[in-house]
Amino acid sequence: MMFRLGGREFTDGDYAVMAIVNRTPDSFFDKGATFAEDAALRAVEAAVAEGADIIDIGGVKAGPGSTVDAAEELRRTLPTVVKVRERFPDVVISIDTWRAEVAREVIAAGADLINDTWAGADPGLAVVAAQTGAGLVCSHAGGLTPRTRPHRAAFADPVEDVVRTVTGLAERAVSLGVRRDGILIDPAHDFGKNTRHSLAITNRLGEMTATGWPVLVALSNKDFIGETLDVPVGERLEGTLAATAVSAWLGARVFRAHQVRATRRVLDTVAAIRGDRQPAVARRGLA
Known part of the structure; x- marks a missing residue:
């Protein structure tokens, strides 16, 4: 299960942390804390220092809200990608978009991965990945169109539906020329x-x-954590980390996260328990 993103190769036993940096004024978790470009760049610097492998830059809130057209999405994301690439030549840069026209320009500016959370709503995204050599995330949105919320969502078997959808999108991407080792x-x-x-x-x-x-999982402070514990957005860290540890143990490889340091520590602990990572130090009982 080796995969390559940008100049990085991730092999069996590697867990990658994908740090969330939203160039939006209305994101559900940070409420626009990184909307300003200087704030976004400071967030990137902090995330890299805390152990992020991938920086995921988005310009449109996932949920309903004010209209953001492609030109505005590019105005928000493109300069940030350029500056992140200049400052951090080795970090993997992801663009969180469902629009092929946005992905093409941002990849040309230095992004390595297209994070499509809307299940191929724009079928041209896979074409862009194939033509540019970028990686591609194939996701499951339950048939929703971008920026809409579920209403009475129903599946005969949600896991079967997810597996069938995402593997179908992955195989389609390969058939179009997307690198097999660049697909999540x-x-x-x-x-x-x-x-x-x-x-x-x-x-x-x-x-x-x-x-x-x-497999990539985006668990960070999600509503399913909030409803499981009946807690607001600002109190979902413990639930997020529990779901992170379970997902890592079951084989997930990439973890999209707001709180990078805590996520990195959880993943390093899981890796050590699995035997894929040695302890950072080993003193106890040795003297």
């Missing part, structure tokens, strides 16, 4: 799903990892 699959917790669906997907994540495609 994402169940997209909460997208087109209710809390029980997202919990079931987490419980049965091994069915996704068994497909052989590297």
